[in-house]
Amino acid sequence: MKLYEIRDILKASILCGEDKLDYEVSLACGCDLMSDVLRFAKENVVLLTGLTNIHVLKTAEMANIECLVFVRDKTPTPDLIQQAEELNMVIMTTELPLYESCGRLYKKGLGDME
């Protein structure tokens, strides 16, 4: 699924990486526990989370995750956004909660292995 499709499905706003919405991801990971992201997340995923601290960005960098979606209208600090820009990441924010965001993406085929 292309990142611009994710933006449209989640009615999300782009905070950085507007020029990279043509990138494609094959899975999503919805999680507020970075320990679990580090343990279980695959590469080439979009990470959806309600946490906005700097460790979300550091976790994503370590795990080669290039797109973050902040749910429940959470907005990260300008510093996080600037660092994400330097890492060529895409950051979005949506008003939807985590469960509904994941549900909408799954329904549209993201991560559906069947």
Add this chain to the structure above:
Amino acid sequence: MADTYEMTFNVGSRDFSSAGDASRTIKRTLKQLGVDSSIIRRIAIASYEAEMNIAIHSLGGKIDLLIDGDRIFVETEDYGPGIENVDLAMTEGWSTAGHEIREMGFGAGMGLPNMKKCADEFYIESEVPTGTKIKMIFNI
């Protein structure tokens, strides 16, 4: 790639704004040296888990990165208080981290088992109250 390459980073106790920065430098360094990206990912995740553990649980410590031929070593050492029961600490889901750490997204008891999973070889020794040493080896 150079035959040997060594770096050392200090990790402060409870310094959560800087915790993880050593692992970021390690990841970027390995990328510049041309190491395979899937190996870098394993090293970066293991190093980050170790670095967070030092910041969360210890009185401070350090991380050493050593590249020696076809093997990469990530070794950590902290200054206490040590782990009472290492077998228990290696169990997925077991953690002594408090509420504040969990709110930050850590303390799920996955760190040590995840380091072991990422590394090709994993060694841990701990003594109360002296501290904990971890050695992880990655084959390039």
